[in-house]
Amino acid sequence: MIREIWCKSALTVSKLPGIDYSLNPYAGCQHACVYCYVPSVMHLRRDEWGKAVSAKVNIPSLLHQEMKKRQRGIVGISTSTDAYQPVERKYELTRKCMMVLARHDWPVDILTKSDMVLRDVDVLLRLSDVRVGFTIPTLNDESRRLLEPHAPSIERRLAALRKCTKRGLRTYVFCGPLFPDVEKKDVEEYVDAFIDAGAEEIIVDDFHLKWGVWHSMVSVLPLEKKKVFEERIRGAHHRELFSEFERCCRGRITLTRAFA
DSSP: OEEEEOOSOSOEEOOSTTOSEEEOSEESOTTOOTTOSHHHHTTOOGGGTTTOEEEETTHHHHHHHHHTTSOOOOEEEOSSSOTTSTTHHHHOHHHHHHHHHHHHTOOEEEEESOGGGGGGHHHHTTOSSEEEEEEOSOSOHHHHHHHSTTSOOHHHHHHHHHHHHHTTOEEEEEETTOOTTOOGGGHHHHHHHHHHTTOSEEEEOOOOOOTTHHHHHHTTSOHHHHHHHHHHHTSSHHHHHHHHHHHHHTTTSEEEETTO
16 A cells, blocks of 8 residues: 655654665665665554555655755665655655765765665766665575565665776675675675676675564564574574674775674
8 A cells, every 4th residue: 555645844854874874765675675664663554564655745845945944964765664665656755865965965874675776777887976876685595585575686786886886986785784694605706796896885684583584584584594583583693693794894995893
């Protein structure tokens, strides 16, 4: 279900590192990622997550007004939703907001799971300071289908990352939440894949088990995978993986641990 709403503000002061403002053209997300902590933070029903999205139809004009009054800062796009979820094809609110940002030439940081961002490369190239990040928490598309049922495939994300880089955009990979079924021996393959696609930075994060997240994950994981996740998600596995990322990235690409 898609609703059209009028929002009261476009830019929200952000507490995320490296981001001054958050901009989310939609409320709710059709990608319906099972592990998403947004429903818990915003007190939404998890069983309805992904089924209803609100399009903030006045956000481009509101953004234009606010930018005249706000102090210039880095705008993070997609902090509580994916700005390039399927509904964007109809409403193009993200593209319209990007055009406003380009007109004022504010710095922008986009994070998405969708190759739809390629549609807006023409606008992104007008910005003097922009980064495009792709969330890639696993290279195993079977695992991706379980926990990110309606998001684009990993192959499409890597292809989009490569195309953005070739067009001259600065890119990065948000490898988070890094799926617990990733093995230590797999890390070098991950780093190689991200470097090959042109990313200038890898940001690694683990799971944030807000209320209801684990229950949602258990409901879709096969028994064997559930055992692996349950054993590793609360243990030292992620710390060990990050240490391996450090080893594999050293001297090759910038590595950041999210919320370190």
